[in-house]
Amino acid sequence: MKINKDNILFLIRSYNEWDHLLETIDIIKKSWFFKILVVDDGSSDWTEEKIWTKKDIFYLRHSINRWAGAALETWFEFVRRYYEKYNFNYVITFDPDWQHDIKDVSKFIEKFEKDNNLQVIIWSRFISWSSENMPFHRKIILFLAKIFTLFVSQLVVSDPHNGYRMFKVSAVKKIYLTLDGFEYSSQLIDKIASEKLKFAEVSVNIKYTDYSLSKWQKSTNAINIALKMIWTKFFK
16 A cells, blocks of 8 residues: 555654754655654753744644653654544654654655555664664664563564654554653563564664764663663563
């Protein structure tokens, strides 16, 4: 079944990066995708004042900075409430730091068109090693995250912490996230496993720049992420 671009909603979280956000929106629209939802995660820059110049996008704002997991749940709640009203059947999470290549979208559209039972696509940097300039220590952390995901969720995923993903709305309706920080990625994989959602991994071309690297969480925070996920999964 052919997927109409007008049935795809792009989800962007932005925190104090108005200039990058503006260009990211333009990049998406130049590829003929026109449904975009921005969650302003408590920015203190010009985002809230200037976003209204882009009158044809959806805009939601957190009053305080709540991080990536909370932004994703805010997106998902919007999708669950309004997907019928605004007529979208698929959503894509897309970062405003120019890491993600809009050309890769054609890959997961093709994947969904070939398999009507597919519900989630998780993009991977490691299927064909398609990441530019990734620091070595980051590769180690992501390898350990893969082992951790297998332990917690019994799911083999080559790149559990990649933010470039595509979902059917039917999958979004089954995924509820409670972790606000970057540990949400592990919880998301766990939800995919527990809800038995059919997923696939697709290679993407991730570009690392000084700006995108500066936004990364500290590698030492990986321990905190693991502990929070274990507590939520087994004890809460």
